[in-house]
Amino acid sequence: MKFKLLEEFKEFAVKGNMIDIAIGVIIGAAFNKVVNVLVKEVLMPPLSFMTDGTNWENKKLILREAMITNGVSKPEEIAIGYGKLVEAGIDFLVITFTVFVVVKMMNSMRKKADDPKNKEVVTPKNIELMNRTNELLEKQNEYLMKVLAERN
Secondary structure, eight states: OHHHHHHHHHHHHHTTHHHHHHHHHHHHHHHHHHHHHIIIIIIHHHHHHHTTSOOGGGOOEEEEOOOEETTEESSOOEEEOHHHHHHHHHHHHHHHHHHHHHHHHHHHHHHHHHOTTOOSSOOOHHHHHHHHHHHHHHHHHHHHHHHHHHHO
16 A cells, blocks of 8 residues: 555656746745745835835724823734735736736647647647547548448
8 A cells, every 4th residue: 555655656756847836936935035025126116205205014904093001002903904915916917917918829839739730849749639530530531421422
């Protein structure tokens, strides 16, 4: 039982699934850092400038002020920190737009590769075989239709 599990794991790793996942995680982590810097250092400063120097990270809606008695805060302040939500929303928009653009480019390249008549891009073997099979079936149907027409 243990050896079968080990064999399945080796098969999984060798097929490239594990490597693909690891590469995706590494690229995703690096992309996250880029997006964080882009939002905090490139997009938020102009937004802050346009809103008269507002520091969005610290923006909050205070529901209850803290009461300070003898230097001790009782009860604590209760607030909704919507500034971080604004930053997270901008992060989300940047990430989704970037993923959209990347997927759009990949789909465009895939369409070119899937078109067997397009000689600019190498067509995958399975697409070439399916196209050739389709051509042969069309020729066979034309022949059969001609034979049936001659019989009638």
